[in-house]
């Protein structure tokens with residue numbers, strides 16, 4: 001049963017798939033989504049000594065934080081549970097211990113207050129997150145989803161209708177950023193630190209590879225680039241601050257070249273099927289990178305596309321995108337039972353997963 005298009009829907013979203021415990025309330029009506037509250041409790045300090053996310057520490061921190069985070073989101077929104085139309089929680093893909101914590105909390109609230117449950121795919125939440133941006137992103141659009149666990153081009157045709165055009169055949173882009181930061185001892189999480197260091201570096205100093213650039217299709221590969229960085233660091237021995245900045249700048253320059261080549265090829269696949277004047281949309285943590293946003297904006301303009309990306313705080317993990325995905329699914333009557341499973345792996349486009357078993361769809365892998 002679907003809900004009338006213009007009926008306002010108020011949904012609590014819960015996110016706990018990696019190292020952020022988050023809750024948010026979103027109201028969706030005919031004017032679009034409005035974020036009524038948005039609370040994120042990060043765990044970076046707990047994982048920093050290990051220079052990566054430790055699943056057991058993450059799961060425990062979610063258990064300790066989830067009730068307070070949900071309480072804060074409800075308070076900030078000025079609502080009680082009775083005011084909600086539904087509860088949405090990330091059900092995967094992700095670190096299974098953490099996913100179970102948020103999903104169980106969502107199920108408990110749904111059961112206790114007799115509300116429908118939406119078991120949301122975290123990748124779908126990222127994919128729809130640009131619709132939280134000013135003006136929103138209208139379907140269909142070409143999505144570059146670049147995060148800690150994924151790097152994919154997806155044709156987003158509507159809620160629940162996703163076609164994967166290309167994917168990384170090895171590492172995710174965020175994983176590569178994190179690995180370079182770890183090798184250079186920059187700190188954790190690595191992406192923003194590499195971006196910062198690159199600003200004062202020479203992007204031409206190190207000749208790094210651009211894997212798959214120039215090849216057909218729009219798959220990615222970052223393992224070779226990561227290894228090339230590791231070799232340069234080995235050669236340097238004890239890198240100086242300038243060496244570090246130069247390597248970050250050279251790494252980011254290689255990433256920009258790869259993204260330029262791959263994105264133009266993805267547009268050539270997208271155009272004939274879903275319209276010549278398209279929308280290019282970026283989501284996932286790596287979409288917070290200003291140099292990458294700038295490149296994509298230029299590319300879009302050059303190719304007759306509009307460019308949309310969510311505000312930075314909705315690029316990395318958050319619950320506003322989970323609440324929005326839940327509200328969009330609720331409107332279409334796509335609700336889930338209280339027996340919905342927590343899924344460590346969950347590709348957005350199941351057909352593509354079957355077609356291309358060598359790829360790692362829906363995987364939240366071991367972090368750098």
Ligand SMILES: Nc1ncnc2c1ncn2[C@@H]1O[C@H](COP(=O)(O)OP(=O)(O)OP(=O)(O)O)[C@@H](O)[C@H]1O
Nearest residue numbers: 147148149150174191192284285286288289316317
């Ligand atoms: N400014 C930045 N430049 C490059 N990378 C960044 C930047 N900010 C964040 N990242 C990267 O984004 C990733 C985190 O994004 P996100 O929270 O979406 O990923 P995730 O939830 O861990 O993975 P997934 O969504 O695939 O399951 C990290 O790898 C981080 O280094």
Ligand SMILES: [Mg+2]
Nearest residue numbers: 126147316317
């Ligand atoms: Mg994410």
